[in-house]
Amino acid sequence: MRDLFDINRITGFIIGDAQAERAVPPTGFTARLTVFAAAVMAFLAVFALALSVSAGRLSERWANELAQSATVRISAPAGQMQAQTEAALAVLETTPGIASARVLSDGEQRKLLEPWFGPDMPLDALPIPQLIEIVEADVGLDAEALRLRLLGEVPGAVLDDHSRWRKPLAAAAGRLSFLGWFSIVLIFAVMGAMITLAANAALAANAKVITVMRLVGAKDSYIASAFVRRFTLRSLTGAAVGMVLGVIAVVLMPAGGGEAGFLSDLGFQGASWLWPLVIPLLAGGVAFGATQAAARRTLKELR
Amino acid sequence: MIELNDVAYSYGDGELLGDLTLSLPAGSFHFLTGPSGAGKTTLLKLCYGELLPTAGHLRLFDQDVRSLDRDGIAELRRHIGVVHQDCQFLDHLPIADNIALPLTVSGHSIASEQANLSELLSWVGLRDRASALPPELSGGERQRAALARAVIMSPDIILADEPTGNLDWEMSQRLLQLLVELNKMGKTVVIATHDMGLIRAAKTQVQARVLRIANRRVQLAGADL
Structure with a gap:
């Protein structure tokens, strides 16, 4: 393991051995296939990464923001609305785990209903329930206990802690994030398979070169290194190009403003912009492993 | 240096060499x-x-192969320097690089062996053909190049x-x-x-x-x- 991260070894690998490089002739179509496959896979990986990061962010935001708030809805005849609202507030003020409770104004309620009924809705003419917004304290709220108290003291009050729709949304976002990461694993698996095919083709096309090099005393590790280095650098280059194009495509995604929702929020924020830089390095690692395995197998077969 | 003791070699069912000591x-x-x-x-x-060997013992430099x-x-x-019947060159490399291949694969710097290489090319009469590719050489030239490659490492x-x-x-x-x-x-x-x-x-x-x-x-x- 220490050898793997030996700086001299890594530097030597990157600089390469010009003589060894020349001994193995470049094979046109495998070179193009490797660069193309790595570029396409890296491009797709950027999108999978953006999806995963965005879904993760969304899941976290929903879980955090919604978990900190709840609503009490009071439905009562017009004459009892005020009394029940005050009774509910009194219950809330004496309930542990509640940082604050606030009765929403008519204006705020109108704004909430505006997307469905339009701005000119005559709120007074409709039997609109009264909403009380609750902000939870850090210690958390015992929702079931509060429900029972409200049931006993304020018959028209219903507590909504958002868990009914918050949980499936957060779970869906979490699943989407997982699928994004799983897609990245699949993308790199396909990349590895394609590079293995290309490396096998290159090794088969160079069977005579391998025979001659062995006859003059080349060790298999020396022969393999010429192929491994070449495929690793090609994959690294292709993946870097694909990554840059992918990031540009993500940057050019249309911005939808604050209310456009998940799709326009797809992308990276802050430090997460650094994540795509990992893609070419991973591609290089995958190519290194795939070519190493292919070379070892082929050289063993070419006894 | 090379010792064969009851060595046999068979291709499939047929024995080509047997009881070689x-x-x-x-x-x-x-x-x-x-x-x-x-x-x-x-x-x-x-x-x-x-x-x-398919049977017997063959020792090279006191090691059983x-x-x-x-x-x-x-x-x-x-x-061991070998001059093959069919020469065995890398056709995409100039003949000078082919001759230097044993040095290359054993990690020697070609630059430091340049004088040795030039001398060898002169001796086998290929100095003017150093940059030619193997397919461009005549049979005799290829044979001489193969000999040069066999001796460049000063083998035992x-x-x-x-x-x-x-x-x-x-x-x-x-x-x-x-x-x-x-x-x-x-x-x-x-x-x-x-x-x-x-x-x-x-x-x-x-x-x-x-x-x-x-x-x-x-x-x-x-x-x-």
Whole structure:
């Protein structure tokens, strides 16, 4: 393991051995296939990464923001609305785990209903329930206990802690994030398979070169290194190009403003912009492993 | 240096060589003769580890070849120069690079061996053809290049398979002279050949043993050679 991260070894690998490089002739179509496959896979990986990061962010935001708030809805005849609202507030003020409770104004309620009924809705003419917004304290709220108290003291009050729709949304976002990461694993698996095919083709096309090099005393590790280095650098280059194009495509995604929702929020924020830089390095690692395995197998077969 | 003890080699069901017991000590000079298909090339291949005996023990530099892994064989080959019948070059590399290939694969810097390489190219008469690709060379030129490649590492053993097959008399004599010189420097030389003239010429310059392969066995050839 220490050898793997030996700086001299890594530097030597990157600089390469010009003589060894020349001994193995470049094979046109495998070179193009490797660069193309790595570029396409890296491009797709950027999108999978953006999806995963965005879904993760969304899941976290929903879980955090919604978990900190709840609503009490009071439905009562017009004459009892005020009394029940005050009774509910009194219950809330004496309930542990509640940082604050606030009765929403008519204006705020109108704004909430505006997307469905339009701005000119005559709120007074409709039997609109009264909403009380609750902000939870850090210690958390015992929702079931509060429900029972409200049931006993304020018959028209219903507590909504958002868990009914918050949980499936957060779970869906979490699943989407997982699928994004799983897609990245699949993308790199396909990349590895394609590079293995290309490396096998290159090794088969160079069977005579391998025979001659062995006859003059080349060790298999020396022969393999010429192929491994070449495929690793090609994959690294292709993946870097694909990554840059992918990031540009993500940057050019249309911005939808604050209310456009998940799709326009797809992308990276802050430090997460650094994540795509990992893609070419991973591609290089995958190519290194795939070519190493292919070379070892082929050289063993070419006894 | 090369020791064969009851060595046999079989292709499929047929035994090509059998019961070979032979010692080729350091500094010796041997010719291998025999009819085509008798197993001269096979015996040479056994001597540099390209083929492994199917029975018996073959020791190179005091190591049993069957106990060596591929890297071990590769290490051995750095001490054995081989002139192949079909030369075996990398066609995409200039002939000078092909000649330098043993240096390259063993980690030597070509730059530091440049003088040695130039001298060798001059000796085999290929100085002006250094940048030519192998397919651009004549059969004789390829044979000379193969010899240059075989000796560039100053190996302890030189194995040559029909090295004069494509050479004229003058070049054959030059090649023989080099091999004799190398032998006088203590190198072991084994040449598989049909060229009786070459053998007679060699015997005037060096104490050479002639081994004849026939009926799957090796015999010491008569003094009439």
